[in-house]
Amino acid sequence: MEFKLEAHRIVSISLGKIYNSRVQRxxxxxxxxxxxxxxxxxARQVYLSDPCPGLYLAGSAETPVPPPQxxxxxxxxxxxxxxxPPPPTVLAAxxxxxxxxERPAVPDAPRAGDAEPADAVAGAGGxxxxxxxxxxxxxxxxxxxxxxxxxxxxxGLRGARRPCGCPAGGEDRPGASPRADCCCAPRPAEDEPPAxxxxxxxxxxxxxxxxxHAGCPAPDSTPLKxxxxxxxxxxxxxxxxxEEEMETGNVANLISIFxxxxxxxxxxxPGAGREKEEAEESGAEAAEPGQICCDKPVLRDINPxxxxxxxx
Amino acid sequence: xxxxxxxGCPAGNxxxxxxxxxxxxxxxxxxxxxxxxxxxxxxxxxLLATGDKGxxxxxxxxxxxxxxxxxxxxxxxxxxxxxxxxxxxxYLKSLEIEEKINKIRWLPQQxxxxxxxxxxxxxxxxWKISERDKRAEGYNLKDEDGRLRDPFRITxxxxxxxxxxxxxxxxxxxxxxxxxxxxxxxxxxxxxxxxTYLSADDLRINLWHLEITDRSFNIVxxxxxxxxxxxxxxxxxxxxxxxxxxxxxxSSKGTVRLCDMRSxxxxxxxxxFFEEPEDPSSRSFFSEIISSISDVKFSHSGRYMMTRDYLSxxxxxxxxxSRPVETHQVHEYLRSKLCSLYENDCIFDKFECCWNxxxxxxxTGSYNNFFRMFDRSxxxxxxxxxxxxxxxxxxxxxxxxxCAGGKRKKDEISVDSLDFNKKxxxxxxxxxxxxxxxxxxxxxxxxxxxxx
Numbered sequence: 001m002e003f004k005l006e007a008h009r010i011v012s013i014s015l016g017k018i019y020n021s022r023v024q025r026x027x028x029x030x031x032x033x034x035x036x037x038x039x040x041x042x043a044r045q046v047y048l049s050d051p052c053p054g055l056y057l058a059g060s061a062e063t064p065v066p067p068p069q070x071x072x073x074x075x076x077x078x079x080x081x082x083x084x085p086p087p088p089t090v091l092a093a094x095x096x097x098x099x100x101x102e103r104p105a106v107p108d109a110p111r112a113g114d115a116e117p118a119d120a121v122a123g124a125g126g127x128x129x130x131x132x133x134x135x136x137x138x139x140x141x142x143x144x145x146x147x148x149x150x151x152x153x154x155x156g157l158r159g160a161r162r163p164c165g166c167p168a169g170g171e172d173r174p175g176a177s178p179r180a181d182c183c184c185a186p187r188p189a190e191d192e193p194p195a196x197x198x199x200x201x202x203x204x205x206x207x208x209x210x211x212x213h214a215g216c217p218a219p220d221s222t223p224l225k226x227x228x229x230x231x232x233x234x235x236x237x238x239x240x241x242x243e244e245e246m247e248t249g250n251v252a253n254l255i256s257i258f259x260x261x262x263x264x265x266x267x268x269x270p271g272a273g274r275e276k277e278e279a280e281e282s283g284a285e286a287a288e289p290g291q292i293c294c295d296k297p298v299l300r301d302i303n304p305x306x307x308x309x310x311x312x
Numbered sequence: 313x314x315x316x317x318x319x320g321c322p323a324g325n326x327x328x329x330x331x332x333x334x335x336x337x338x339x340x341x342x343x344x345x346x347x348x349x350x351x352x353x354x355x356x357x358x359l360l361a362t363g364d365k366g367x368x369x370x371x372x373x374x375x376x377x378x379x380x381x382x383x384x385x386x387x388x389x390x391x392x393x394x395x396x397x398x399x400x401x402x403y404l405k406s407l408e409i410e411e412k413i414n415k416i417r418w419l420p421q422q423x424x425x426x427x428x429x430x431x432x433x434x435x436x437x438x439w440k441i442s443e444r445d446k447r448a449e450g451y452n453l454k455d456e457d458g459r460l461r462d463p464f465r466i467t468x469x470x471x472x473x474x475x476x477x478x479x480x481x482x483x484x485x486x487x488x489x490x491x492x493x494x495x496x497x498x499x500x501x502x503x504x505x506x507x508t509y510l511s512a513d514d515l516r517i518n519l520w521h522l523e524i525t526d527r528s529f530n531i532v533x534x535x536x537x538x539x540x541x542x543x544x545x546x547x548x549x550x551x552x553x554x555x556x557x558x559x560x561x562x563s564s565k566g567t568v569r570l571c572d573m574r575s576x577x578x579x580x581x582x583x584x585f586f587e588e589p590e591d592p593s594s595r596s597f598f599s600e601i602i603s604s605i606s607d608v609k610f611s612h613s614g615r616y617m618m619t620r621d622y623l624s625x626x627x628x629x630x631x632x633x634s635r636p637v638e639t640h641q642v643h644e645y646l647r648s649k650l651c652s653l654y655e656n657d658c659i660f661d662k663f664e665c666c667w668n669x670x671x672x673x674x675x676t677g678s679y680n681n682f683f684r685m686f687d688r689s690x691x692x693x694x695x696x697x698x699x700x701x702x703x704x705x706x707x708x709x710x711x712x713x714x715c716a717g718g719k720r721k722k723d724e725i726s727v728d729s730l731d732f733n734k735k736x737x738x739x740x741x742x743x744x745x746x747x748x749x750x751x752x753x754x755x756x757x758x759x760x761x762x763x764x
Contacts, residue, residue: 006651007597010597010651010654013654013655017657025408025410026407026408026409026410026412026433026496027405027407027408027409027496029496030495030496030514030515030545031496031498031514031545031547031564031604032660034542034543034544034545034564035564035600035601035604035660038600038601039597039598039600039601039654042597042600043597046597
């Protein structure tokens with residue numbers, strides 16, 4: 001479990017770096033961001049491949065994040081646009097925002113394949129840093145065995161997620177995580193009913209460049225495709241213009257991983273000059289006066305603790 | 313060393329490095345603009361150029377042997393200072409373009425003037441540095457102070473004469489090579505034909521002619537059609553020192569590709585591919601980052617090349633692609649600290665490396681103002697420090713040692729007390745003599761071998 005915490009910590013650090021890179025002088029450094037995204041992906045894989053459900057409880061106990069949202073009300077409070085606190089659905093893969101009361105009922109039941117008892121997990125919550133390196137390596141070995149880091153959605157990962165049960169309400173990694181991740185592929189559409197008001201507006205914003213996808217992704221192909229499609233459209237549009245943008249495609253990788261919550265990140269990248277024009281119809285952005293790159297609205301979609309990092 | 317005590321071989325590679333000079337402010341408070349970002353000797357070694365984050369270039373010239381002041385021989389003094397690049401703003405992309413000088417490369421000298429290429433993230437400039445030690449006096453059409461004379465007032469004509477004046481060194485931009493790079497330029501390299509040069513950014517390498525600024529040829533393009541599939545970027549590139557058709561470029565994945573421009577116009581397909589298989593036992597979250605190559609340099613002979621990744625320096629034989637012929641550990645004790653180094657961004661530091669004139673030794677920098685030298689023949693290595701404390705004239709540098717763990721001996725420094733803000737990223741070795749220039753943040757240290 002230490003390596004899971006380690007992985008989580010690395011992920012949070014990486015996200016912070018990616019965010020900061022957007023505002024640093026000289027524009028996004030492609031090389032550094034590529035490396036950070038590789039680390040991010042590896043850490044995320046380790047994190048997700050580790051089958052310890054009870055960790056959510058232990059993990060969330062560790063992190064200083066107030067879990068404001070309840071999964072039972074994913075639709076409540078979530079914004080119609082950019083301007084409000086993120087719903088739990090957005091906080092993909094980061095279970096610390098999963099409300100604690102929910103967890104204890106769930107941990108062992110769906111995880112048939114797990115050997116780890118909940119108490120061991122809880123006990124492991126206080127891993128000493130010294131063991132992190134070893135633990136991380138052990139986890140690494142497991143991930144490597146599970147089969148490579150190359151894929152966004154490696155089979156091993158999918159397999160590991162299978163027993164996750166996707167309890168009703170979709171609070172288990174709903175929203176931004178790659179929907180295909182969930183064993184029940186068609187579920188995302190069903191999982192989302194409480195969430196659509198949350199997801200769609202954001203998607204619309206992200207999809208602004210694509211001409212505005214109406215409504216929720218649910219009836220359509222998996223939401224995962226949306227950000228990708230946007231990305232593909234943008235480069236071609238940019239090329240048609242005869243002018244090349246400095247694309248930070250690796251950031252787009254993250255978008256694919258984390259779905260809608262990072263769609264804003266892509267669009268606010270330095271090459272965003274044109275994207276911004278295309279996104280004009282997104283009322284939410286226009287509603288943020290005085291924002292150069294609409295940093296803040298994007299921010300609000302990121303984890304609250306990330307928000308804390310970049311708060312200024 | 314020098315095994316059989318080879319007769320005429322003078323001390324061989326047994327260097328005895330002594331402090332020679334240090335340039336730069338002593339102030340503890342270092343202005344960001346003063347941080348040195350590149351160091352380069354010219355072909356003869358008489359000139360030493362530095363570029364900084366503020367876009368300035370400072371050139372030092374070596375003093376000639378002087379009977380009056382024999383000890384000042386070999387001293388480098390400021391020759392010219394000029395502002396090479398200014399910060400720019402790309403309005404279309406809402407991007408600020410830093411003025412930091414990423415690289416300086418000298419051109420071989422062909423006349424009295426000196427030429428160098430300096431580049432920031434987007435624009436390369438060719439600078440001419442020339443001396444003026446005479447000026448003309450006695451013009452007919454203008455006064456001594458430059459005011460035009462009334463032609464009707466001129467009653468007699470005279471021939472202007474040249475009079476000596478105080479030496480003035482002028483730097484003027486002769487060519488500006490702009491708008492050819494979408495990504496950040498990381499390398500420039502002058503070709504051995506002395507007519508062309510390459511510039512490399514994260515995804516592309518362009519070939520330029522020194523005389524032509526409005527066109528460049530793209531010779532390497534690794535940008536994928538779908539940027540989401542991007543897996544590696546170009547980190548450094550260099551032309552072969554003798555074969556004008558050969559170039560190499562390194563990648564963030566720890567590989568080096570050698571390309572031959574004769575094979576096709578677009579060198580996307582490499583002629584040679586240098587990669588050392590990864591050691592699976594040392595895998596970690598940061599394996600990819602530390603394998604990224606930060607610098608690649610051909611040896612002077614052209615037979616070898618050297619790559620620098622985060623923890624090591626590798627020497628490759630161009631004839632063997634499967635693995636390097638030598639691997640030198642620079643600071644292996646950092647392997648267990650990679651997570652902290654990732655947090656404080658040090659893991660992204662791009663260290664450079666350099667060869668000595670005879671290709672018998674290589675040098676690279678580390679943290680705590682340490683730099684490392686590896687003797688290829690004797691397999692000996694040494695860690696030295698660039699610090700004000702050991703900066704007495706001609707004082708010998710004492711070898712330093714880092715204690716990785718366990719009991720710390722006297723004079724050793726423990727890994728935890730290393731100052732990671734004091735990093736030596738840029739070093740240069742005189743092309744002929746044993747004189748080295750080491751950039752430590754805003755200070756430039758020059759060391760000479762006692763035997764010199």
